[in-house]
Amino acid sequence: xxxxxxxxxxxxxxxxxxxxxxxxxxxxxxxxxxxxxxxxxxxxxxxxxxxxxxxxxxxxxxxxxxxxxxxxxxxxxxxxxxxxxxxxxxxxxxxxxxxxxxxxxxxxxxxxxxxxxxxxxxxxxxxxxxxxxxxxxxxxxxxxxxxxxxxxxxxxxxxxxxxxxxxxxxxxxxxxxxxxxxxxxxxxxxxxxxxxxxxxxxxxxxxxxxxxxxxxxxxxxxxxxxxxxxxxxxxxxxxxxxxxxxxxxxxxxxxxxxxxxxxxxxxxxxxxxxxxxxxxxxxxxxxxxxxxxxxxxxxxxxxxxxxxxxxxxxxxxxxxxxxxxxxxxxxxxxxxxxxxxxxxxxxxxxxxxxxxxxxxxxxxxxxxxxxxxxxxxxxxxxxxxxxxxxxxxxxxxxxxxxxxxxxxxxxxxxxxxxxxxxxxxxxxxxxxxxxxxxxxxxxxxxxxxxxxxxxxxxxxxxxxxxxxxxxxxxxxxxxxxxxxxxxxxxxxxxxxxxxxxxxxxxxxxxxxxxxxxxxxxxxxxxxxxxxxxxxxxxxxxxxxxxxxxxxxxxxxxxxxxxxxxxxxxxxxxxxxxxxxxxxxxxxxxxxxxxxxxxxxxxxxxxxxxxx
Amino acid sequence: xxxxxxxxxxxxxxxxxxxxxxxxxxxxxxxxxxxxxxxxxxxxxxxxxxxxxxxxxxxxxxxxxxxxxxxxxxxxxxxxxxxxxxxxxxxxxxxxxxxxxxxxxxxxxxxxxxxxxxxxxxxxxxxxxxxxxxxxxxxxxxxxxxxxxxxxxxxxxxxxxxxxxxxxxxxxxxxxxxxxxxxxxxxxxxxxxxxxxxxxxxx
Numbered sequence: 001x002x003x004x005x006x007x008x009x010x011x012x013x014x015x016x017x018x019x020x021x022x023x024x025x026x027x028x029x030x031x032x033x034x035x036x037x038x039x040x041x042x043x044x045x046x047x048x049x050x051x052x053x054x055x056x057x058x059x060x061x062x063x064x065x066x067x068x069x070x071x072x073x074x075x076x077x078x079x080x081x082x083x084x085x086x087x088x089x090x091x092x093x094x095x096x097x098x099x100x101x102x103x104x105x106x107x108x109x110x111x112x113x114x115x116x117x118x119x120x121x122x123x124x125x126x127x128x129x130x131x132x133x134x135x136x137x138x139x140x141x142x143x144x145x146x147x148x149x150x151x152x153x154x155x156x157x158x159x160x161x162x163x164x165x166x167x168x169x170x171x172x173x174x175x176x177x178x179x180x181x182x183x184x185x186x187x188x189x190x191x192x193x194x195x196x197x198x199x200x201x202x203x204x205x206x207x208x209x210x211x212x213x214x215x216x217x218x219x220x221x222x223x224x225x226x227x228x229x230x231x232x233x234x235x236x237x238x239x240x241x242x243x244x245x246x247x248x249x250x251x252x253x254x255x256x257x258x259x260x261x262x263x264x265x266x267x268x269x270x271x272x273x274x275x276x277x278x279x280x281x282x283x284x285x286x287x288x289x290x291x292x293x294x295x296x297x298x299x300x301x302x303x304x305x306x307x308x309x310x311x312x313x314x315x316x317x318x319x320x321x322x323x324x325x326x327x328x329x330x331x332x333x334x335x336x337x338x339x340x341x342x343x344x345x346x347x348x349x350x351x352x353x354x355x356x357x358x359x360x361x362x363x364x365x366x367x368x369x370x371x372x373x374x375x376x377x378x379x380x381x382x383x384x385x386x387x388x389x390x391x392x393x394x395x396x397x398x399x400x401x402x403x404x405x406x407x408x409x410x411x412x413x414x415x416x417x418x419x420x421x422x423x424x425x426x427x428x429x430x431x432x433x434x435x436x437x438x439x440x441x442x443x444x445x446x447x448x449x450x451x452x453x454x455x456x457x458x459x460x461x462x463x464x465x466x467x468x469x470x471x472x473x474x475x476x477x478x479x480x481x482x483x484x485x486x487x488x489x490x491x492x493x494x495x496x497x498x499x500x501x502x503x504x505x506x507x508x509x510x511x512x513x514x515x516x517x518x519x520x521x522x523x524x525x526x527x528x529x530x531x532x533x534x535x536x537x538x539x540x541x542x543x544x545x546x547x548x549x550x551x552x553x554x555x556x557x558x559x560x561x562x563x564x565x566x567x568x569x570x571x572x573x574x575x576x577x578x579x580x581x582x583x584x585x586x587x588x589x590x591x592x593x594x595x596x597x598x599x600x601x602x603x604x605x606x607x608x609x610x611x
Numbered sequence: 612x613x614x615x616x617x618x619x620x621x622x623x624x625x626x627x628x629x630x631x632x633x634x635x636x637x638x639x640x641x642x643x644x645x646x647x648x649x650x651x652x653x654x655x656x657x658x659x660x661x662x663x664x665x666x667x668x669x670x671x672x673x674x675x676x677x678x679x680x681x682x683x684x685x686x687x688x689x690x691x692x693x694x695x696x697x698x699x700x701x702x703x704x705x706x707x708x709x710x711x712x713x714x715x716x717x718x719x720x721x722x723x724x725x726x727x728x729x730x731x732x733x734x735x736x737x738x739x740x741x742x743x744x745x746x747x748x749x750x751x752x753x754x755x756x757x758x759x760x761x762x763x764x765x766x767x768x769x770x771x772x773x774x775x776x777x778x779x780x781x782x783x784x785x786x787x788x789x790x791x792x793x794x795x796x797x798x799x800x801x802x803x804x805x806x807x808x809x810x811x812x813x814x
Contacts, residue, residue: 012782108779
């Protein structure tokens with residue numbers, strides 16, 4: 001009996017591989033059939049010049065199945081293409097060859113003949129793929145089918161979903177026996193007792209019996225599937241999704257000690273909706289005292305895992321998380337006020353960093369500060385010190401680790417005038433330390449309290465006319481570079497890529513500079529990019545590309561982090577290269593290249609020497 | 612096609628030859644007793660595998676004997692698949708046209724050729740005696756070459772393992788057509804690695 005390998009890349013034959021690669025993944029069935037049936041397969045040892053600038057235009061669309069090729073122009077390498085990459089389309093579209101294409105590592109290529117390529121171009125989605133930029137392609141690549149209206153508890157195992165007793169028929173039974181057994185137990189499949197066991201589903205009764213004109217006397221042995229895809233009962237639920245979607249089945253036998261213990265269906269998986277955002281919000285709102293705090297972080301992680309499995313974009317997940325965290329913080333602030341009595345002055349509880357940008361999905365260190373109104377008397381400081389200590393320790397109890405750098409209200413608190421002069425000094429004397437602080441505190445927003453913070457907001461909008469400050473801020477944004485090697489390849493470190501340093505931090509940094517330059521008070525990376533594009537500081541195409549690249553990177557990181565958390569590990573910012581599909585690797589490379597281009601443009605605009 | 616009828620003269624260049632890569636799924640290993648369950652064939656023309664010209668079919672069991680369900684499971688088949696399939700005679704008709712056209716390419720040729728010959732006898736057809744190229748033998752040849760070059764490598768002769776060793780992608784197994792394509796790709800790779808230029812060097 002074969003167990004599904006979960007997760008991992010399944011073996012794909014030429015047809016399966018073609019289907020997994022954009023734009024072929026979105027072709028309708030008939031067009032895809034035409035493409036798949038037209039394929040030819042060629043093998044070219046390294047050094048082969050498969051297309052030449054001096055030669056004839058390509059008569060195929062090439063898809064790399066295995067190996068790599070170099071695009072060369074006048075002897076200089078312009079690009080490296082790898083598994084899942086397409087080439088030859090520019091030549092097909094323009095009738096001339098712009099690059100020599102030389103095999104770098106032995107190439108196994110699937111090729112679509114020109115005639116078929118041309119007729120596929122009549123499909124708008126297919127044609128758009130070759131004519132539009134990276135932004136659009138990324139949107140397609142990271143889009144999930146269907147609505148994210150359900151959530152799953154991915155920490156639970158499939159064993160916990162087996163709630164019905166296993167219904168079995170002997171191998172000598174008939175289709176009629178199987179149907180009666182299903183009807184009696186109100187199930188949609190039965191196990192056929194044999195070695196190895198088989199399965200008959202309601203679908204089999206329809207497709208393999210009724211539709212074939214066979215009767216109830218048909219032996220189950222002739223309609224059962226014996227080559228079962230199964231999962232052990234301790235498989236996490238996302239693993240069950242992988243197995244079912246991967247094998248294209250609706251019924252999944254669950255094994256314990258090698259024996260089938262029950263069968264779960266897709267509906268069983270969908271019913272696992274106990275950790276949706278609304279349930280969690282209710283939970284937060286019903287917290288009456290501090291006994292209700294522990295477990296919040298774990299519940300939140302479950303919700304995130306569920307939403308992520310349900311296909312909600314990571315930027316939207318992060319926004320939900322921020323709302324929930326804010327709801328929790330408001331409870332904690334209320335607890336502290338109840339303990340300490342009324343506040344001596346009006347105040348604001350602010351959060352910054354990723355939380356300030358609405359970009360935190362899983363709980364990381366808390367980053368917060370406290371600001372109160374000017375003119376309060378001397379005793380106010382002591383009250384706010386206790387207030388801050390109470391909230392910070394309650395946050396720790398809820399699952400937010402303390403900030404290692406000490407950026408918490410227990411340290412960072414004071415009257416508004418102090419904060420205004422801090423922000424002003426960072427702007428006026430943009431030394432290295434000041435820029436570091438500005439990059440942290442400029443991404444702030446209010447999570448509680450009612451103090452008017454417009455004096456700080458006004459200062460922030462003044463950054464747009466402060467060229468030395470922007471230049472220093474740009475310099476800081478360019479410190480992290482995408483991990484690209486020579487010839488535009490991904491450069492890993494021991495098989496891993498740091499998504500934060502290589503992609504997320506550079507985009508956040510660029511968005512901050514352009515956003516401040518545009519005079520925007522928004523802290524969210526996507527909003528800053530939009531503001532920069534609106535004022536024309538950033539070309540539309542560049543803004544669109546970065547805005548699509550950002551959720552793509554957040555999504556990859558979140559997937560890895562959830563996987564790590566589910567297996568008891570620590571969520572990291574890096575990702576193993578071999579955990580990426582060919583398509584994801586290619587997108588990642590394009591994203592890194594786009595970031596590098598954007599950094600070069602920013603370097604010129606803000607006069608940063610870009611080594 | 613005339614080059615194949617000729618037994619004298621220079622050996623044709625390999626890229627001028629039409630190869631038909633073939634794989635059989637059978638009910639067991641006994642050539643005289645076990646049935647052919649499925650056939651997959653794909654041609655290589657001018658050194659290119661043409662998926663647009665594949666031929667594949669299940670084979671309806673010739674006698675009333677119910678196929679061993681174990682064998683079916685191994686091939687991911689259900690009895691109903693075979694029930695509606697064409698007869699052995701009809702399938703061999705399709706195979707025969709192709710075998711008379713070009714060189715037969717098989718991984719571990721001895722087994723499949725023995726099955727085909729037995730099936731031809733049952734169907735009362737004359738065996739066309741195509742030239743046969745065996746990728747398992749080419750693998751042996753490559754191992755010899757590498758041994759001479761003192762690259763120590765324990766060669767795998769199993770189709771999937773050999774492909775993995777040589778850096779070809781992993782394909783799902785136990786489907787006659789997929790295995791025929793897998794064999795054809797392995798062949799293209801071996802031709803390159805062995806530097807084979809003519810048919811004679813491959814036989």
